[in-house]
Amino acid sequence: KAGVTQTPRYLIKTRGQQVTLSCSPISGHRSVSWYQQTPGQGLQFLFEYFSETQRNKGNFPGRFSGRQFSNSRSEMNVSTLELGDSALYLCASSLLGYQPQHFGDGTRLSIL
Amino acid sequence: SQELEQSPQSLIVQEGKNLTINCTSSKTLYGLYWYKQKYGEGLIFLMMLQKGGEEKSHEKITAKLDEKKQQSSLHITASQPSHAGIYLCGADPNSGGSNYKLTFGKGTLLTVNP
Numbered sequence: 001k002a003g004v005t006q007t008p009r010y011l012i013k014t015r016g017q018q019v020t021l022s023c024s025p026i027s028g029h030r031s032v033s034w035y036q037q038t039p040g041q042g043l044q045f046l047f048e049y050f051s052e053t054q055r056n057k058g059n060f061p062g063r064f065s066g067r068q069f070s071n072s073r074s075e076m077n078v079s080t081l082e083l084g085d086s087a088l089y090l091c092a093s094s095l096l097g098y099q100p101q102h103f104g105d106g107t108r109l110s111i112l
Numbered sequence: 113s114q115e116l117e118q119s120p121q122s123l124i125v126q127e128g129k130n131l132t133i134n135c136t137s138s139k140t141l142y143g144l145y146w147y148k149q150k151y152g153e154g155l156i157f158l159m160m161l162q163k164g165g166e167e168k169s170h171e172k173i174t175a176k177l178d179e180k181k182q183q184s185s186l187h188i189t190a191s192q193p194s195h196a197g198i199y200l201c202g203a204d205p206n207s208g209g210s211n212y213k214l215t216f217g218k219g220t221l222l223t224v225n226p
Contacts, residue, residue: 004154006154031212033212033213033214042216042217042218042219043200043202043216043219044216045213045214045215048212048213050212055212056212056213058213088152090154090155092155094212100145100157100160101145101157101214102157103147103154103155103156103157104154105153105154106152106153106154108152
């Protein structure tokens, strides 16, 4: 069974640009969560989608948005990139509540 | 909001030694998850604990959740270089105990010297 797939693995952007990251969950998983990991703040929750609806949202500015498609694949978008957005962005999927989340290998975003 | 504090922040052990990593919560833990991460990579699920006093083991790793459900420990017996990495504990801040939006500790960096 394929794991959670995130593309691209690495991305370099400049300030002010926007970026879209993609996540394909494990087959059958309908919940997809996104996290940002930085050395200073650690792993922080961004948002969670289930059946194309955002159910939970973390404390991030509106520049961070996402969506989920009918096949459960999810995308995350960051607009007007800032230097502080440089981070490892991780996607996780789960089957149901109380079941563990399974993580992808992440997208390393670097802002120049 | 719930905060998870992990200790120690880093740990260097000789291969074959036992070690323990702790995760302490400011609130009751309704679901506690342990993950391992290699630097720059994704998280690998290790174990999930939900009941006070619960203990689970997998190979040489044992995780426990105390009776009061505010502290968890991860114990590795006879450590090997393959155990090296960052260990993270995560929990849902809501009493429902679902895992859709986890709060994580800052992690414990484990180095195992051969």
